[in-house]
Amino acid sequence: MGIVEILSNFNRLLHDFVGGPVLTAAILTTGIYLTVRCKFLQVRCFSLMLKETVFSIFQSEKSGKGELSPFQALTTALAATIGTGNIAGVATAITLGGPGAIFWMWVSAFFGMVTKYAEVVLAVHYRQTSQGGMVVGGPMYFLEYGLRNRFLAVLFALFGSLAAFGIGNLVQANSAADAVHQAFNIPPLVTGVALSIATALVILGGIRRVAALTAKLIPLMSAFYLAGALIILLSFADRIPAAFAAIIGNAFTGSAAVGGFAGAGVLQAFRFGVARGIFTNEAGLGSASIAHAAAKTDHPARQGLWGIFEVFFDTHLVCTITALTILVTGVWIEGLEGAALTTAAFSRGLPGVGGYIVAFSLIFFAFSTLVAWSFYGERCCEYLAGTGSIILYRLVWILLIPVGAMGGIRTVWALADTLNGLMAIPNLIGLWGLSGVIMALTREFFRRR
Numbered sequence: 001m002g003i004v005e006i007l008s009n010f011n012r013l014l015h016d017f018v019g020g021p022v023l024t025a026a027i028l029t030t031g032i033y034l035t036v037r038c039k040f041l042q043v044r045c046f047s048l049m050l051k052e053t054v055f056s057i058f059q060s061e062k063s064g065k066g067e068l069s070p071f072q073a074l075t076t077a078l079a080a081t082i083g084t085g086n087i088a089g090v091a092t093a094i095t096l097g098g099p100g101a102i103f104w105m106w107v108s109a110f111f112g113m114v115t116k117y118a119e120v121v122l123a124v125h126y127r128q129t130s131q132g133g134m135v136v137g138g139p140m141y142f143l144e145y146g147l148r149n150r151f152l153a154v155l156f157a158l159f160g161s162l163a164a165f166g167i168g169n170l171v172q173a174n175s176a177a178d179a180v181h182q183a184f185n186i187p188p189l190v191t192g193v194a195l196s197i198a199t200a201l202v203i204l205g206g207i208r209r210v211a212a213l214t215a216k217l218i219p220l221m222s223a224f225y226l227a228g229a230l231i232i233l234l235s236f237a238d239r240i241p242a243a244f245a246a247i248i249g250n251a252f253t254g255s256a257a258v259g260g261f262a263g264a265g266v267l268q269a270f271r272f273g274v275a276r277g278i279f280t281n282e283a284g285l286g287s288a289s290i291a292h293a294a295a296k297t298d299h300p301a302r303q304g305l306w307g308i309f310e311v312f313f314d315t316h317l318v319c320t321i322t323a324l325t326i327l328v329t330g331v332w333i334e335g336l337e338g339a340a341l342t343t344a345a346f347s348r349g350l351p352g353v354g355g356y357i358v359a360f361s362l363i364f365f366a367f368s369t370l371v372a373w374s375f376y377g378e379r380c381c382e383y384l385a386g387t388g389s390i391i392l393y394r395l396v397w398i399l400l401i402p403v404g405a406m407g408g409i410r411t412v413w414a415l416a417d418t419l420n421g422l423m424a425i426p427n428l429i430g431l432w433g434l435s436g437v438i439m440a441l442t443r444e445f446f447r448r449r
Contacts, residue, residue, distance in 0.1 A: 023424060024275050027284035030428050031111030034118050037439060042113040042308055052302060053309040065127075066135050066296035072211035073295035074306045077288035079214040079372035080168065081314050082222065083365035084175045084339070085280040087358060090322045091341035094332050097272035098255030098264035099246040102323045104273025105280070109315035112283030113308045118431050118438045120307035122146060123289035124300035125441060132387040134207070137293025139286035139427045140383045147433045152426040153383070156286065159426075160380035161393070163419035168373020169397060173404030176366035179339070183359035192405025195367060200398045203374045207294060210375050214368055221364045222318065228357040229321045232349030236328035243327040260335025281314040285420070286427030290379050291372070301445035325349060370401065 035042070042049075053074070068076065093101040119139070126145045127137030140160075143153035173195055177188035202213050233240060246255075251273075254265040282288055288310065297303040322342060326332050331344040339362060346354030374397050381393045431438075 021271065023421060024271075024278060026428055027115070027278050027424060028108055028111060028274055030284060030431055031108070031113075031115040034431065034435065034438070035111050035114045037435060038114050038117075038442060041117065041442070042110065042312075045305070045308075049305045049308050049312075052305045065129075067207055067294040068211045068291075068296065069215075070295045070297055070303055070306055072215045073292045073303070074310055075214040075218040076207075076211050076291040076294075076372050076375065077307075077310055078218050078222075078314065079368035080287065080291070080376065081280065081282050081310070082218065082318060083172070083369045084362065085276070086314065086318045086322055087225075087342050087362060087365070088175070088339040089276050089280050090319045091326060091332075091336075092338050093272045093276040094323065094326055095261075095337045095341065096264065097269040098250050098261070099243070099323075099327055099332070100248075100250030100252070100255060100264070100266070100269030101273035101276065102247045102320070103251035104270045105277035105315060105319060105323075108274040108277030109281060109283070109311055109319075112278065112281055112315070113311045115283040115431070116281070116288065116307035116311050117304040118435070119283075119286055119289040119427070120292040121300040121304040121438050121441055122430065122434055123293035124295065124297060124303050125437065127293045130382065130387055135294050136379060136382065138290035138379060138383075139423075139430055140380065141293070142434060143426060143430045146437060147430050149429075152429060156423055156426040157380040157383040159419045159423045160287065160290075161377050161384065163423055164373045164377030164380070165397070165400060167420045168369055168377065169400050170404030172366040172369045172373075173401045174407055175339070176363045177405035179359045179362040179366075182343075183356060188405045188407070189402060192402030195370065195405065196398050196401040198367065199370050199374070199401060200394075202371050203378075203394050203397065207375055210371050213371060217364060217368050221361060221368070225357065225361040225365075226318065226321060228346060228350060228354065229325045232325050232346065232354070233321070233328060235349060239328040240324060243324050246327060247323070259333030261333045277315055277319075279421075280319060281311045283311055284428060285424050286430075287373075287376050287423065290376050299445050299448070300441050304442075 053070075090102070090105075093105060097104075122142040123137040123139070126142040127135055128141055128145070130136045140153040140157040143156060144150050173192055174188075176195060177191040180186045180191045181188055202209055250264075251269055252266060254269065255261070278284055288307070292303050292307060295303050295306070326341060326345045329345045329348045331341060331348055334344065336344050339358065343355050343358045346358050348354070350357065374394065377397065378390045378393045381389050
């Protein structure tokens with residue numbers, strides 16, 4: 001048995017755990033626990049969250065150390081989450097779990113709002129200043145300085161620095177190259193080289209250049225994608241009530257076989273909906289808190305509200321609109337999967353241009369994810385090996401993009417996907433162990449108000 005086969009078998013065992021019900025249940029349970037302890041903060045403070053986030057974008061920044069504005073921190077985090085998960089992931093959830101999967105996606109994201117809030121609060125509270133004078137934070141820092149557990153901190157940083165090459169590099173490059181090839185018949189290698197050059201121009205300039213890009217690209221591309229979807233929904237407005245009825249009804253009854261759809265039971269709807277909700281917005285993985293830790297803010301809980309908005313926008317808004325587009329156009333019963341299903345929905349709703357909207361969205365969302373996850377990975381690498389390791393990490397990152405575009409090193413790709421799930425374990429331990437700190441900081445913030 002060769003080393004590649006051994007590695008594949010080992011990874012398969014790990015992935016069965018990471019992608020299975022145990023870890024999914026652990027993430028969901030953590031969200032429920034934190035939601036109860038915070039007295040349903042996402043409901044009580046929803047209007048305050050909007051006031052402190054989208055309604056305050058053009059207000060002057062709060063005082064406090066940090067490298068980015070709160071909005072730039074948000075868009076950097078969204079750059080890592082909005083993308084293939086919102087376009088292909090939602091379609092996969094419907095294919096495997098039926099329309100009812102979307103209901104359970106909403107449920108997991110509801111509790112995930114407070115999970116993300118808690119991650120951000122701890123990341124900002126325990127952030128440090130690096131050797132290079134940069135403000136740094138994330139699970140590795142609140143595990144070391146809050147939980148006093150260096151071992152768990154190293155584990156998270158190790159998983160994060162390696163997992164980034166899969167979820168943030170190889171997968172994204174391949175998705176973008178495939179979209180370009182399908183839409184314009186351009187060879188994947190050409191796309192990979194172009195992406196590599198574009199990424200280099202951004203990430204070699206550091207976090208401020210990354211944030212400057214995402215602050216412009218994410219709002220623009222989100223508006224572009226959502227506008228196309230909303231036009232389709234207006235065209236099929238009479239089918240929207242039936243789509244919501246299918247989502248809610250099938251969540252508790254399952255979906256009967258129809259057309260090219262094989263049918264799905266309630267357990268399938270629950271399993272794939274919850275899992276997709278978790279891994280679309282990354283609540284519970286801890287990765288987004290690395291970006292939020294760099295925000296200029298006067299209190300950790302204030303930035304935590306941006307974490308709540310991040311999950312709301314990513315899952316309850318973008319994913320829901322994608323799902324409705326797939327359902328009202330009727331393509332979900334035709335046996336398609338992933339991005340091909342979403343593309344079919346847009347093509348049917350907007351003949352001639354719909355497919356291009358999905359293609360361009362995949363390309364630019366993949367590019368923004370490449371940039372954002374490079375930042376996550378280098379921060380983890382910096383924690384492990386110091387500031388001097390950053391430039392080497394960036395160079396390896398840039399060189400691997402064409403490899404991912406060509407679909408290379410699939411075994412490493414699969415292993416990195418597993419490591420991405422493993423990031424959640426030390427992060428969740430930190431959230432449970434430091435839940436008292438989260439509550440204390442939350443109470444302090446609202447007393448000030």
